[in-house]
C-alpha cells in the first residue's frame with residue numbers, strides 16, 4: 001500500500017529522536033528552580049533572583065522586570081534627551097509641561113522627602129549637579145556655583161495634579177531623580193512579581209535592593225560595603241520582605257588636591273558632604289529607602305539618625321569619615 005504521506009526511514013528516526021528529546025526537555029523546562037539574571041540598565045548593575053515552580057514562567061517574569069527597568073529609564077533618564085524628564089528640564093522654566101501621572105507622582109513623592117528632610121533631599125540639586133562630570137573630573141568653580149545656587153530650591157518646582165503638569169518658577173532650574181528612581185524601579189518590579197504569585201525573590205538596582213520572602217529557607221543577606229575597600233564587606237544584613245538602600249561616596253567620584261568630589265550634593269552648597277562615607281537605610285519599600293539613604297548622607301550622623309528614629313519601620317547604619325559605624329535606635333538595641 002502506498003501511503004499518501006510516505007514516511008521515509010530517515011524521517012521516522014527523526015520523529016523518534018524529536019519525541020525522545022521532547023520527553024527529556026519537557027521536565028527540564030518546567031522544573032521548579034532558583035533563577036538569576038544580571039544586566040546593566042539605568043547606568044547601574046541590575047540583579048534579579050527568584051524561586052519559581054515553573055522555570056519557563058520564572059524566566060519570563062525576569063524578562064518583565066528587565067523590561068520595566070528599561071521603561072523607567074526611558075521615562076526618567078537625564079542622559080536621554082527624549083525622556084519625559086529631559087522634556088521637563090528643557091521646557092518647564094518657560095511654562096507648564098504636561099507629563100504622565102506616573103512621573104508627576106514620583107516628583108511629588110520626591111518633594112515630600114524635601115519637606116521631611118528640610119531640603120537635604122532636593123531634586124533641584126541638579127541645577128548645580130549638571131555642571132559636574134565625574135568621569136572627566138570636572139566641577140563648577142566658585143563663581144559658577146554662586147551663579148547656579150539660587151536655582152537649587154524644591155519650592156521652585158510647581159506641580160499641577162489636575163492638569164498633570166510641571167513648571168519651574170525660576171530659570172536655570174534642573175531636576176534629576178537619580179536619588180529615588182532606582183528604588184522606585186525596584187519597587188515596581190517587586191510589586192509585579194508579588195502579583196504574579198512569586199513568594200521568594202530579590203531585585204536590586206545598584207545600591208537599592210528589595211526582597212520577598214526567603215532564600216533557600218533563610219533570610220536574604222545583603223552586604224554593606226566597606227567604603228574604602230572595594231572588596232570588603234563591613235556587615236551582612238539579613239532581610240525578609242524588606243528593602244535596603246546604600247548611598248556611598250565611592251560610587252561616582254574624582255579627587256582633586258586630596259578632596260573627594262562625589263555624586264551626592266548638599267543642596268545648600270552645591271558641594272559633596274564629607275561627614276560620612278556611606279549610609280544604609282532599611283525599610284519596607286525601596287523608593288523610600290533610596291530617597292532616605294541619599295538624604296541621611298547629606299544630613300550627617302546626628303540629624304540623619306534623628307530623622308530615621310522618628311520614622312516607623314525605618315533603620316539606619318551610617319559609616320562616618322573615620323570608619324566608625326552608627327546605628328539607629330532599633331538596630332542599636334539588636335546589636336547590644
Ligand code: ADP
Nearest residue numbers: 120121122125178179207247251263264265294
Ligand atoms: P546611587 O545612585 O549610587 O544609588 P544614591 O541613591 O545615593 O546613589 O543617589 C545618588 C544620586 O542622587 C546622585 O547620583 C544624584 O542623581 C542624586 N542626588 C545627589 N544629591 C542629591 C540631593 N541632595 N537630593 C536628591 N538627589 C540627589
Ligand code: MG
Nearest residue numbers: 179290291294
Ligand atoms: Mg538614594
